[in-house]
Amino acid sequence: MVAESTLGEAAAAIVARPPLVALTGAGISAESGIPTFRSPGGLWEKFDPAVYASIEAFRRDPAKYWSIRGEFIRNLDAYRPNPGHLALAELEAAGLLRHLITQNIDGLHQKAGSRSVTELHGNLREIFCLACRRRYLAPRIPPGTPPRCDCGGVLKPNTVLFGEALPPAALERALREAAGCGCLLVVGTSALVQPAASLPSIAREHGAWVIEVNLERSAAAAELFLEGPAGVVLPQLAARVLAEREKAPR
Ligand SMILES: [Zn+2]
Structure with a gap:
């Protein structure tokens, strides 16, 4: 008070x-x-961000990132x-x-x-293609883990990942x-x-x-x-x- x-x-x-x-x-x-990420009980306590949400990890295995973030991103309208x-x-x-x-x-x-x-x-609304830079707006994200652009490129949310400027x-x-x-x-x-x-x-x-x-x-x-x-x-x-x-x- x-x-x-x-x-x-x-x-x-x-x-x-x-x-x-x-x-x-x-x-x-x-x-x-x-859901909070850093606080006790937050997402990063369950999933090591270095493994799931760093830019290096994303480049190596984008499916891993999308496997934990997909639901949250697709349900953004619920908040x-x-x-x-x-x-x-x-x-x-x-x-x-x-x-x-x-x-x-x-x-x-x-x-x-x-x-x-x-x-x-950054933000969760925009998702863009790493190959052709085409932008998609949530919730209209193509299906798949990782979701892919019409051109076949991997889609990345427009959020700043760990290790990213x-x-x-x-x-x-x-x-x-x-x-x-x-x-x-x-x-x-x-x-x-x-x-x-x-x-x-x-x-x-x-x-x-x-x-x-x-x-x-x-x-x-x-x-x-x-x-x-x-x-x-x-x-x-x-x-x-x-x-x-x-x-x-x-
Ligand atoms: Zn593309």
């Missing part, structure tokens, strides 16, 4: 120190039932955004959130209505947004994996405040910490921010 005073302080900071940029991680998607996703979309629509950087690959921010989104680790344009955009924001709202990420780990310190070096919404404090070393699930805290915070802006002089 977040103290009213902390919520008020965070809302005031967001209005007083624009623009606001958000950084989200697995925590917000977990509240929508998306719905939660009130945390919706609150961020609402802030963007109200002109109070400039950009959203996410480590998530599930597309739930876009489903919630967010438009200005950088997906650091991040998409350069996404990384560049994330660094630029972090350096240019007045407040960075960090939600549901442990902020341990690069480059997300360095975004809070980059924001702070450029004079921004870091506001964190999480079940427990992460490595982000936030100026303001709002403890609790994103689906509970973000709607409260969004309502306070909208009310705060009404009070603020134009």
Whole structure:
């Protein structure tokens, strides 16, 4: 339960120190039932990512990767955004959130209505052919393990596998947004994996405040910490921010 005073302080900071940029991680998607990968009991505890989800392993044996990821990818439509996703979309629509950087690959921010989104680790919507680069959109993935393109080439999801470089344009955009924001709202990420780990310190070096919404404090070393699930805290915070802006002089 977040103290009213902390919520008020965070809302005031967001209005007083624009623009606001958000950084989200697995925590917000977990509240929508998306299976987590790194946490205890997560996918990577059962399946060694070096064997199943590294780019080297994929090149050697793509069927192995598809054997564990196929169901999840094909059922992506079954997952719905939660009130945390919706609150961020609402802030963007109200002109109070400039950009959203996410480590998530599930597309739930876009489903919630967010438009200005950088997906650091790619996404599960798009699948492309390693031979001819043709793109397929989930759930219209050809059958087979691994699924194959009409040309016979192997299909790979447009997600960043272990050992694979991040998409350069996404990384560049994330660094630029972090350096240019007045407040960075960090939600549901442990902020341990690069480059997300360095975004809070980059924001702070450029004079921004870091506001964190999480079940427990992460490595982000936030100026303001709002403890609790994103689906509970973000709607409260969004309502306070909208009310705060009404009070603020134009
Ligand atoms: Zn092809």
